[in-house]
Amino acid sequence: MQTGYYAATGGMVAQFNRMDTIASNLANANTTGYKRDQLITGDFARLYKTAQSELPIQNQTEEAAQYFNRALSRVPQITDSFTDHSLGSMQRTDNTFDMALAKEGQFFAVNTPQGVRLTRDGTFTINDEGKLVNKQGHEVLSADYFQTKTAIKFTAQDSIITIDKNGLISSNVPDSLQMSANKKLLVVEPQNLRALKKEGENLYIPESSDPLTPLAESGSVMQGFVEKSNVNAVNEMIALVEANRLVGMYQKAMDSQMNDLNRDAIEKLARKG
Structure with a gap:
């Protein structure tokens, strides 16, 4: 299993969700009384640590709770969202x-x-x-x-x-x-x-x-x-550029996993054969 590919896929999906939220904020920058939305990005490791004592494993044993899926431990994902209710001007x-x-x-x-x-x-x-x-x-x-x-x-x-x-x-x-x-x-x-x-x-x-x-x-x-809206258009545009660049980085990582590494593996197997 190419775990790097799945980690990059998870990261790209998280950034797509982030871009949707930023786009919504920007679209309402001039909407009277609008309050901006914000997403919180976490990973499997943090989610696991907050719920490891309640894992659905038989008998809830201490040995069973030691299980830790390192292959998914750092896949970025949206863990929460909230609305910023701070005052606008x-x-x-x-x-x-x-x-x-x-x-x-x-x-x-x-x-x-x-x-x-x-x-x-x-x-x-x-x-x-x-x-x-x-x-x-x-x-x-x-x-x-x-x-x-x-x-x-x-x-x-x-x-x-x-x-x-x-x-x-x-x-x-x-x-x-x-x-x-x-x-x-x-x-x-x-x-x-x-x-x-x-x-x-x-x-x-x-x-x-x-x-x-x-x-x-x-x-x-x-x-x-x-x-007025509490959306800061400059900050939202900066966040949008950042999310767009991260999508590009994840795409390159996925391409490397699927093409470069696979091609390298096939060439090595061919030589051994």
């Missing part, structure tokens, strides 16, 4: 319904046909019914939504609308400058960020067991701003 828009969250790990909530989803993209607008919705037309939820099931709505007379740092919405009394409280945005802080799953359209699926309790004082809502 804040961009001022001065649009009434543009909102950003200035604290890491907090999210707005929207109601989709598939259920409640979370998002960092605060580019909201008003639909024909006067409801506050996101770019996909999904209803933006209020802090009391799970109790009242009512939407955040505005009328044509609401000419002045302000939103404070905790998400409390106020609008003017008709034909006056006096402000009255409206709804409050549902801003949540999931218990486990690693449990969030990206669904597409800049939405996250929360963990089913998470109660999505509204924050009484989030202190992070910024009206008239949007949060």
Whole structure:
């Protein structure tokens, strides 16, 4: 068995996966509120050491646990992935319904046909019914939504609308400058960020067991701003070039294993014959 060939193949597959992730990050470099994804590359040896006491070998004997497949010990492979939830830069828009969250790990909530989803993209607008919705037309939820099931709505007379740092919405009394409280945005802080799953359209699926309790004082809502992506295009391009070069190196290693070494072996066998 040419173990070097299989090691190079494993390394190439890992780099292909890495390139896919980098390409996705670059494609969303200008997506409001997008959070970059990152892969973790490990090898069989590390995976083995973390699970060697639970190997599915009869009797779980000490002698059996000494088994170690050195032929596969250093094959690179993707062992984990995670989303980097660090803050992106804040961009001022001065649009009434543009909102950003200035604290890491907090999210707005929207109601989709598939259920409640979370998002960092605060580019909201008003639909024909006067409801506050996101770019996909999904209803933006209020802090009391799970109790009242009512939407955040505005009328044509609401000419002045302000939103404070905790998400409390106020609008003017008709034909006056006096402000009255409206709804409050549902801003949540999931218990486990690693449990969030990206669904597409800049939405996250929360963990089913998470109660999505509204924050009484989030202190992070910024009206008239949007949060830009936390993707650094320069760093991603450097990583893409690195991954591409590694693919080329693995390809050369595979070619050497299959052609040069095989040809050398055949010539030696022919001479002996």
